Amino acid sequence: MLDTTINQSLKDNDTVSGDRAGVVEGNYRASCLGCIAREVGACAGFVGERLSSRQSAAGEVPSVGQYYPARRPIVHQREVPDYVPIICSGWAASALVTHGGKRQIVSFSLSGDMSSAAYVFESCSGRSVEAISEVYCRKFKRKDFQAAVQNHAAGNPALSKLIAKEREASDQLHVDLSRRSAETRIARLILSIAARLRSKNVGAGEDFEFPLRQQHIADATGLTTVHVCKILSRMRAAGLIRTGGRHMTILDRAALQEIADQ
Amino acid sequence: MLDTTINQSLKDNDTVSGDRAGVVEGNYRASCLGCIAREVGACAGFVGERLSSRQSAAGEVPSVGQYYPARRPIVHQREVPDYVPIICSGWAASALVTHGGKRQIVSFSLSGDMSSAAYVFESCSGRSVEAISEVYCRKFKRKDFQAAVQNHAAGNPALSKLIAKEREASDQLHVDLSRRSAETRIARLILSIAARLRSKNVGAGEDFEFPLRQQHIADATGLTTVHVCKILSRMRAAGLIRTGGRHMTILDRAALQEIADQ
DNA sequence: CGCAGTTTTGATTTCTGTCAACGTCTGTGG
DNA sequence: CCACAGACGTTGACAGAAATCAAAACTGCG
Numbered sequence: 001m002l003d004t005t006i007n008q009s010l011k012d013n014d015t016v017s018g019d020r021a022g023v024v025e026g027n028y029r030a031s032c033l034g035c036i037a038r039e040v041g042a043c044a045g046f047v048g049e050r051l052s053s054r055q056s057a058a059g060e061v062p063s064v065g066q067y068y069p070a071r072r073p074i075v076h077q078r079e080v081p082d083y084v085p086i087i088c089s090g091w092a093a094s095a096l097v098t099h100g101g102k103r104q105i106v107s108f109s110l111s112g113d114m115s116s117a118a119y120v121f122e123s124c125s126g127r128s129v130e131a132i133s134e135v136y137c138r139k140f141k142r143k144d145f146q147a148a149v150q151n152h153a154a155g156n157p158a159l160s161k162l163i164a165k166e167r168e169a170s171d172q173l174h175v176d177l178s179r180r181s182a183e184t185r186i187a188r189l190i191l192s193i194a195a196r197l198r199s200k201n202v203g204a205g206e207d208f209e210f211p212l213r214q215q216h217i218a219d220a221t222g223l224t225t226v227h228v229c230k231i232l233s234r235m236r237a238a239g240l241i242r243t244g245g246r247h248m249t250i251l252d253r254a255a256l257q258e259i260a261d262q
Numbered sequence: 263m264l265d266t267t268i269n270q271s272l273k274d275n276d277t278v279s280g281d282r283a284g285v286v287e288g289n290y291r292a293s294c295l296g297c298i299a300r301e302v303g304a305c306a307g308f309v310g311e312r313l314s315s316r317q318s319a320a321g322e323v324p325s326v327g328q329y330y331p332a333r334r335p336i337v338h339q340r341e342v343p344d345y346v347p348i349i350c351s352g353w354a355a356s357a358l359v360t361h362g363g364k365r366q367i368v369s370f371s372l373s374g375d376m377s378s379a380a381y382v383f384e385s386c387s388g389r390s391v392e393a394i395s396e397v398y399c400r401k402f403k404r405k406d407f408q409a410a411v412q413n414h415a416a417g418n419p420a421l422s423k424l425i426a427k428e429r430e431a432s433d434q435l436h437v438d439l440s441r442r443s444a445e446t447r448i449a450r451l452i453l454s455i456a457a458r459l460r461s462k463n464v465g466a467g468e469d470f471e472f473p474l475r476q477q478h479i480a481d482a483t484g485l486t487t488v489h490v491c492k493i494l495s496r497m498r499a500a501g502l503i504r505t506g507g508r509h510m511t512i513l514d515r516a517a518l519q520e521i522a523d524q
Numbered sequence: 525c526g527c528a529g530t531t532t533t534g535a536t537t538t539c540t541g542t543c544a545a546c547g548t549c550t551g552t553g554g
Numbered sequence: 555c556c557a558c559a560g561a562c563g564t565t566g567a568c569a570g571a572a573a574t575c576a577a578a579a580c581t582g583c584g
Contacts, residue, residue, distance in 0.1 A: 096433050099523065102441045106433060122426035127433065164384035170432055171358050171368060171389065177439035178484025179364045182540070214563070222440025224541055229564060261361060444572070476531070489572055491532060531580070538573070548563070554556090 065138045068131040070211075075115070077128035083139040084119045087111055090135035091211050095128050095219065105220040107169065108132070108212075110196055117163045120145060133211040177222045180262065185221040186231055187260040190241065194250060210248035327400040330393040332473075337377070339390035345401040346381045349373055352397035353473050357390050357481065367482040369431065370394070370474075372458055379425045382407060395473040439484045442524065445493055447483040449522040452503065456512060472510035 065088070068074050075081055077097055087109040094115045095105045106127065109115045115129045120142065131137075140148075149155035176185050197208050214232070218225045235241050240256050242249040250256060327350070330336050337343055339359055354371040356378060368389065371377045377391045382404065393399075402410075411417035438447050459470050476494070480487045497503050502518050504511040512518060 096437055098437055098441055100441075102437075104437045104440050106436055116429070118425055118429040121422035124426045124429060126430065160383035163380055164386040167378070167380040167386060168388065170436075174368055174432075174435060174439060175358050175360055175364075175366045177436060178366050179360060213561090225563085226542080226565090227540060230540095233564075475529090486573060487531085488533090488574080491530095492572095495532075525584105527583090529581085529583105532578080534576090536573100536575080538571105540569105540571085542569075543567090545566095546564080548561100550559100550561080552558085552560105554558100 062144055063138045063140045065136060068135045068137060070131055070133050070135075072131045073128055074131055074135065074137050075127070075129040077126060080123045080125040081119065081139075082123055083141050084145045085115055085129060086138045086140065087113050087115065088136040088138055091132040092135050092137070093130050093132055093216060093220075095130060096126065097128065103219045104222065105216060106173070107166075108193065108216075108220070110200060112200065114162070117159065117166050120149070120159065132216060182221065182223050182227055183231055183234075183259055184262045185223070186217065186228065186235075187256050189217065189220060190248065190250070191256060191260050194248075206250040206253065208248060209246065210243070211246045324406055325400045325402045327398060330397045330399060332393055332395050334393045335390055336393055336397065336399050337389070337391040339388060342385045342387045343381065343401075344385055344404050346404055346407045347377055347391060348400045348402065349375050349377065350398045350400055353394040354397050354399070355392050355394055355478060355482075357392060358388065359390065365481045366484065367478060368435070369428075370455065370478075370482070372462060374462065376424070379421065379428050382411070382421065394478060444483065444485050444489055445496075445521055446524045447485070448479065448490065448493055448497075449518050451479065451482060452510065452512070453515075453518060453522050456510075468512040468515065470510060471508065472505070473508045 064083075068090075074092060075085055077095075089111045092109040092113075092115065093105045094107045094109065095103050097103050107115065109129070114120075116127070118124050123142075149159055172188075176188060180188070193210070194206075194208060198205075214225045214228045217223075217232075218228045221228070223231075232241075232243065235256075236243065238252075238255070240250075240252045240259075242251055326345075330352075336354060337347055339357075349371040351373045354375075354377065355367045356369045356371065357365050357367045359365050369377065371391070376382075378389070380386050385404075411421055434450075438450060442450070455472070456468075456470060460467075476487045476490045479485075479494075480490045483490070485493075494503075494505065497518075498505065500514075500517070502512075502514045502521075504513055
């Protein structure tokens with residue numbers, strides 16, 4: 001699956017069926033700047049499905065929007081994209097694949113997220129973006145996106161903040177992977193996702209959507225699925241969390257925080 | 263030592279003695295763009311000591327240059343810098359410090375390197391930069407640096423390439439820390455430093471300056487000094503490398519590469 | 525010389541990975 | 555509605571890598 005060629009994956013995507021068009025092209029008005037601003041929590045912006053409507057305000061930037069079913073690649077790791085992908089709805093993962101077929105998830109993208117600010121600057125490959133749940137993703141041509149950032153007063157500051165925020169997250173991941181225990185890494189992952197969801201859906205409480213498979217958690221924390229399972233079991237047994245039906249409930253936030261702070 | 267206040271560290275730095283001025287201020291002509299271009303190997307540029315001379319070509323950008331003795335902090339992790347630091351000579355390390363006092367080195371900066379492109383965009387703290395050997399570092403005000411990038415035709419492309427390159431390195435570090443063995447991580451570190459030195463000093467061969475302590479290697483690879491020592495001993499015993507006197511010699515590059523590719 | 529920072533080495537423990545088997549869920553097609 | 559297949563989750567036994575602990579040797583330096 002990971003070795004599917006780009007052409008194959010695009011072909012697959014074209015065959016998406018159902019009441020939604022597989023591919024949506026054209027000069028839709030879409031607020032990419034709203035997206036960036038949303039990303040950094042700077043303003044309410046236009047999130048998710050709305051991006052495909054004609055109600056956006058900031059600019060008119062041509063883009064291609066498309067639905068991707070769960071587990072489908074959005075950007076292939078051998079692709080050299082000349083566009084900036086923005087996740088408008090659903091969950092996606094940015095990952096690296098090693099020589100030996102091992103995978104490292106670098107970040108999860110929730111609705112409104114750009115998978116990496118680096119896409120704005122340079123064609124950079126080697127990283128894949130993959131749908132976790134069903135995803136609606138818009139792809140903006142890099143040149144168009146850069147121009148839109150330049151033409152909008154809030155563009156550059158928002159992008160700068162996004163870069164800083166991404167660096168912060170990347171730094172924390174380094175520390176997690178090198179110096180923290182399996183239990184701590186998983187606790188931190190859960191809490192960081194909960195925090196991001198809360199800042200997006202105004203008021204997601206202790207119970208939230210959680211479409212990640214244990215394989216995703218393992219790939220993000222640098223552990224094996226078996227070990228992830230054992231630790232989640234332990235956390236459940238200790239009454240810290242409840243999982244099931246693609247949902248997660250934080251039952252004892254204080255205790256989870258305690259583990260995460262180590 | 264890590265908890266030294268910023269003021270204390272600046273005071274310490276002021277007392278540097280010897281035939282070199284501790285602090286060099288003023289509107290020296292310095293090619294920060296040359297630095298960026300140098301960073302990405304795009305052009306020969308102006309490196310190291312030359313930056314403090316008046317021979318630079320590209321622009322005149324005010325900056326503060328200063329010598330830092332080995333093991334002295336250059337940017338404190340609690341500092342929120344409004345400048346862009348460029349290492350003009352010597353070796354420095356960018357590191358994060360955890361709650362529990364553990365350290366993760368994110369990158370080594372060699373002469374001509376900016377410790378992180380993120381400094382150009384936003385005041386981002388939490389990361390410290392520390393001298394390994396004696397370092398001469400120039401600090402450019404962020405606004406000045408940004409203006410210089412904008413005003414120079416090669417500025418933005420060079421900065422974009424730098425960002426992409428940095429992302430690539432950061433991604434590789436993630437994979438290293440999560441999925442590769444201790445031996446592989448160390449082999450990769452040695453080879454990557456050798457490659458960078460070679461691309462800088464035209465023609466640094468298999469023998470090069472290597473001022474890192476085992477503690478630095480441990481902090482960069484996420485291992486303990488004890489384990490680093492054991493693996494280096496094993497590599498020496500296997501005839502792969504020779505170390506001593508702050509130098510490293512690669513004796514069997516093919517075998518080292520073999521280990522690094524795993 | 526003595527001291528502090530490094531490097532080295534061995535014994536032991538802890539964490540996490542590997543292997544293997546089995547149970548459960550989910551979607552698909554008849 | 556049922557049967558089925560494949561993906562996913564769970565559990566236990568065991569192995570291996572790296573951490574921890576402890577002590578000694580080495581280095582450079584005032």
